[in-house]
Amino acid sequence: FVAPSHRARIPARRTRRAMRGRSCLRLWEQLGGRRRLSFFAREKEEYLPVVQAASEFRPKKPRLRQGDVPPAALQRLRTDVIFPSEVENSVPPPAEQLEPRLTTLDSGLRVVSRDTFGHLSSFGLVGDCGSLYEKKTGVVHMLELMAFSSRPDRSSADIIREVQDIGGMVNAACTRDHCCFILDALRRHLDDGMSLIGDCLLNPTYDDPVELQQVKEIMSLQAADTPLEMHIIEAQHAAAWPGQPLGRSLRVTEDVDLHSLTLHDLHDHRLATFHPSRLVVSGAGMEHGRLVELAQKYIEPKLPKASPKASPRPRSEFFPGHVLREVHHEMNDQGLVKVAFSWEGVGWKHDDAIAMALLQTLLGGGDSFSAGGPGKGLLSQLYLEILNKFSMAEGAEAQFHNYDEEGIFSLVGTSAPDKAAELSHALCDFFVRYSYVPVQDKALDRAKQMLKVNLLTMMESRLILFEDMGRQILTYGEVMTAKQICDKVDAITADDIMRIVKGMLQCPPAVSAVGPKLDNVPTREQVDCWFGVKKKQE
Known part of the structure; x- marks a missing residue:
């Protein structure tokens, strides 16, 4: 762009503001990227034609010609990715095929699955064999x-190589x-994947x-x-169930x-817990009949021939304890303290489990810093x-830890050590208020x-769907649909929240x-006094 040197300089900031279109940005990059450009004009109208010409700039898009892709690669692309045999039918599946299906084998092993009609499958075992049995x-x-x-005919390196050969991913997560033991791979590798899981x-x-x-x-x-964050969760369990199975550390x-x-x-732990009645073969992203066939071929024959009777599930009784753990962590450079108050909750089998989950969403919380925007929980209570x-609050959140029969509901606050007592009293006073003040309808509907x-x-994820179906079978013996759970959420009222x-x-x-x-953390006697325990004893 050429202009007389005696004309006034227009700042490059105004030039960038005028060139907002995508094509203008491409031209801007071609003319020097983020370098400052100087346009010389006496009035704004003199450089507008230049911007208009830039907006009409349309670079040609390169097109892929048919000869650029080898025929063999194109055939593999069509066969393996775009049009797999399992999903080549574009007609929407019947509604009954979108619901989980359950089959119980002769050994007592249960198989549950739901087809996601995609290219990948997530399958494996979910067992009732967590740390409370150890x-x-x-x-x-x-x-x-x-x-x-390890497996009888493979080393650890061979297993990793075998998983990589089928493009899979393995993972294990214990609570x-x-x-949960899961393998994620293409649908056509179900046979190889199930054989690896069984061994x-x-x-x-x-x-x-x-x-x-x-x-x-x-x-x-x-x-x-x-x-x-993990230390405070372990401390909550140790304080709520001291010396009991659920109070022991998970790791x-x-x-x-x-x-x-x-x-x-x-x-010994495997022999005591890997009982057919405690195992579920779960799968997301395959036909149910195919998963049942593979479970009968690779899982059921490898179960113990004479399985002992499953031992009863150990119970844990809630007891309000007091646990303080001095922890120094390099990521906690500010020396913050986390304090948690845990009340006795309910397990998944209780009728109020969904309502207590709604209470946790209603109270919400998080850290003192947030980028904002919808879904950040900034309107939670x-x-x-x-x-x-409270300016001393660096964090405040509600947590709900529940299992089949037991559960705890906690409020966790984060502050400087000298503000721990003040924040603790504020959290307890905040929670007590919900026992006599009804929740506003707008806040409840938002939650x-x-x-x-x-x-x-979450149910859109195959991995979460796999875990959810398996754990529901172990807990309820059936899988509740998303509609059933949503109906239960809609039926909860403000009176239910107050009652809970x-x-x-x-x-x-x-x-x-x-x-x-932890010098300023409230003592057991102070907390009991806040909730009137001494008056009841007198």
Whole structure:
């Protein structure tokens, strides 16, 4: 662009503002990217024709010609990716095919699946064999790390190579009640994947001492690098169920003697919990008949021939304890303290489980910093009543930890050590208010919509669908559809919320705290005094 040098300079900022179109941005990059350009004009109208000419600039898009792709590669692309045989029919499937299907085999093993009509499948085993069944702390943690590490005719390296050959991904995740072992791969590799799952989980060797030592080193590193968020969850369980199965740590901690864990402990745990009635073959993204056929071929024959009777599930009774753990973590450079107050909740089998999940969504919460925007929870009650009104609150959130029969509902606050007592009193006062002040209809409706959106969004994932179906079968013996759950959410009223909070306040909360300095955390006597325990005793 040429112009007389005596004309006034127009700032490049105004030039960028005028060139907003995509084609203008392409031209801007061709003319020098982010370099400052100078246009010389006496009035704005003199450079508008230039911008108009730039907006008409349309570079030609390169087109892929048929000869550019080898015929063999094009055929593989059409066969393996675009038009797999399982989904080549474009007609929408019948409604009954979109619902989970359940089959119980002769051995008592249950098979549940739902077809997602996609290219990938997620399948594996879900077992009622979590850490509440273990005899030593750390056995389930070791099982999680060694799940896909050995089989009779393959080493650990061979298994990794076999999974990679079929383009798969394996994962194991254990909680206090259930364990999930999953393989994610293309639909046409179901046969190979199910064979690998049957050998690795039901017929493992676990005889390599070098591999065991490597797993122990990984467990030690994970224990040393446990974030503060995980420490407070473990402290909540220890305070709510002290000395009981659910109160034990899910994973090893730094005070656990790793040398006492042996491969015999792992074998004993498998023999005691891998019972057909406690295992579910779950699959998302395949035909149900095909999954049943593979379960009969690769899973059922490898189950113990004479399976002992399944031992009863150990129970844990809620007891309001007081647990303080001094934790120093390099990521906690501000020296913050997390304090949690946990009330006795309900398990998944209770009628109020969905209502308590709605209460957790209603209270919400989070950290003091958020990028904002919809879905961030900035209109949840903990944000409005705690984070927005108390400057010392670095974080406040509601948590709901529940299992088949038991559960706890917690409020967790984060602050500087010298503000722990003030934040604790504010959290308890905030929660008690919901026992006598009804929730506003607008806030309750917003929480319902958010809970339903979260549910339906997660069900779009094959991995979550796989886990959800397996765990529902172990808990309820059936799979509730999304519509059934949404109907239960819609039926909850403000009176139900008040009733649930009143029920939890019948007993004082368990108190737990983690951080580098815990001198200002309320004592057990102070918390009992807040909730009038001494007056009741008198």
